[in-house]
Amino acid sequence: MPLERRFSLAGKKTMVIGAETPAGGAIARAYAEAGADVALCALTADDAVMRARAVKRDIEAMGRKATEYVMDVTLGKNVQVTTRQIAKELGGLDAVASAPDLFLAKPIGKTTDMELARVLAMNFSSQFFVVRTAAEEFRRAGRPGRIVLVSSILHERGMMDVAAYSAAHGAVAGLVRAAGHELAHENITVNAIALGWMDWMDDRLSPGDENAGRARRFPMLHRLGRAEDVGPLALLLSGEASAPYITGQVLAVDGGVTQHQ
Amino acid sequence: MIEDLALDGKAVVITGGSHGIGRAIALACASAGAGIVIAARGQERIDATVATIREAGGRAIGLATDVTDRAQVEALVEGCVREYGKIDAMFAHAGGSAGGLNSDKPFWEFPDEAYEAAILGNLTSSFYTCRAAARAMVAQGTGGSIVVTATAGALRASQRWSYGTAKGGVTAMTKMLSGRLGPQGIRCNCLIPGMIWTNEDPTEQERAVSDQRGVFTPAGRVGVPADFGALGxxxxxxxxxxxxxxxxxxxxxxxxxxxxxxxxxxxxxx
Known part of the structure; x- marks a missing residue:
């Protein structure tokens, strides 16, 4: 099989949730580059829409079709209704990537019920809704489907003051393994990309903090991750021909930081 | 429940049992009632550990053993059976990275000798030890417990090319044994020490180094052999x-x- 065909998304209908985030944007661009039409869902109706629009312009410049939506991923019904609309307007759905991200740095004792609920809703429940709805769409069409969830290496690692966030991503990892198993017989694969320290993560690696500077040196490859590091793996996991036998996996794009000791 | 933790009437062998973590496990198992076999290379330290156990009212013998020698390992297990009538637990703890195994050369220039010595001293020796113990446990029909020591260093990237590789093999081996020896009533688990300070009488300078390293663990200190007693x-x-x-x-x-x-x-x- 020629290389282009192996990684091709030509004619495929794809959806990227959190398209305004650096990881989501990179995945959307990768999908378009591989020939897919892409529905871009911004997570909030504020300047996120403008950032998603920049991705849209890039995709249109590649000669692919891009449409934009706002999706409140904290509401299962909204994920379902918007996805239905997208599948109708695109004329199908073959792959869904989802990259919501809400970081919180707080000691356990200071984390309020509301904060815990928000962190779990944005980082985990949203991904559950995406899997549930995407599987429903793939099932409706009777076609194979690909689901890629963007998660964090903190799903398997601890550090100070990230208990809520870490737990939410631990839940995503559990979801990926169970959903990968449950949906495999329908030819639907579910995988996650666990991000390490990425160059946009000033929220968790404050540039002014000396110890954050140390953490930045932990990746084996001695640099922070970039958005374009995420696209190729998402593409691999999203093609019909490229990874039909990979499912239930949480794969790190972290420059080897989880190999640090 | 607590009575299940008693080791009265059990026979426990610890290779590398005369020093550090192995010694701590030996002392703890002895105080829980087990008859102990201390295996190590140096007779002097074996004798000292055996004496410590006996002074505390425990039962112990020492058998000088080089675990890289298959015949000596088999003699060790036979020695335990001869002394106590059986073997209930084997701690394949002997191993190490001393003696030139940690060449500071880059990987692409790493010498064969250093690689082979680490594999022999850590992986092959553990294989011999587990096999001899399992054979005796199957023969006596009661099963038993096999515990092999790896190292946290092998779970992550390090420059201990040969030692880390050998210990990675050890963790894989315990999984295989646990999967296949269950029907014979033999369980196999892996002990993975992190940064452990086994020097019992550190100088001021050594203590400063250990304090400094301890900062890099969430617990805020390096481990000590006594941390392994209850788990053993x-x-x-x-x-x-x-x-x-x-x-x-x-x-x-x-x-x-x-x-x-x-x-x-x-x-x-x-």
Whole structure:
């Protein structure tokens, strides 16, 4: 099989949730580059829409079709209704990537019920809704489907003051393994990309903090991750021909930081 | 429940049992009632450990053993059976990275001799030890507990090319044994020490180094041999009879972190 065909998304209908985030944007661009039409869902109706629009312009410049939506991923019904609309307007759905991200740095004792609920809703429940709805769409069409969830290496690692966030991503990892198993017989694969320290993560690696500077040196490859590091793996996991036998996996794009000791 | 942790009437062998972690496990198992066999290379330290156990009212013998020699390992197990009538637990703890195994050369220039010595002293020796113990446990029909020591260093990237590779093999071996020896009533688990300070009488300078390293574990200190005593008793006892194929990390939380300095606190509110 020629290389282009192996990684091709030509004619495929794809959806990227959190398209305004650096990881989501990179995945959307990768999908378009591989020939897919892409529905871009911004997570909030504020300047996120403008950032998603920049991705849209890039995709249109590649000669692919891009449409934009706002999706409140904290509401299962909204994920379902918007996805239905997208599948109708695109004329199908073959792959869904989802990259919501809400970081919180707080000691356990200071984390309020509301904060815990928000962190779990944005980082985990949203991904559950995406899997549930995407599987429903793939099932409706009777076609194979690909689901890629963007998660964090903190799903398997601890550090100070990230208990809520870490737990939410631990839940995503559990979801990926169970959903990968449950949906495999329908030819639907579910995988996650666990991000390490990425160059946009000033929220968790404050540039002014000396110890954050140390953490930045932990990746084996001695640099922070970039958005374009995420696209190729998402593409691999999203093609019909490229990874039909990979499912239930949480794969790190972290420059080897989880190999640090 | 607590009576399940008693080791009265059990026979426990510890290779590398005359020093550090192995010695701590030996002392703990002896105080829990087990008859102990201390295996190590140096007779002097064996005698000292055996004497310590006996002085405390415990039962112990010492057998000088080079675990890289198959015949000596088999003689060790036979020695345990001769003394106590059986073998209930084997701690394949002997191993190490001393003696030129940690060549400071880059990987692409790493010498064969250093690689082979580490494999022999850590992986092959553990294989011999487990095999001899399993054979005796199957023959006596009662099963038993096999515990092999790896190292947290092998779970992550390090420059201990040969030692880390050998210990990685050890963790894989315990999984295989646990999967296949269950029907014979043999369980096999892996003990994984983190940064452990085995020097019992450190100089001022050594203590400063250990304090400094301790900062890099979430627990805020390096481990000491005594941290392994209770776990050793548990793994040798009937209390762990349904536990197999597990990795027991004793590392103060070190391996669980590793993505940032343990004391680093991010700042971000929502």
């Amino acid at each position: 008793v548990y793994l040798a006892s009937d209390a762990s009879s349904y536990v197999t194929g597990q990795q027991f990390l004793v590392d103060g939380g070190m391996v669980n972190g590793g993505v940032a300095p343990p004391f680093y606190k991010p700042h971000h509110e929502i």
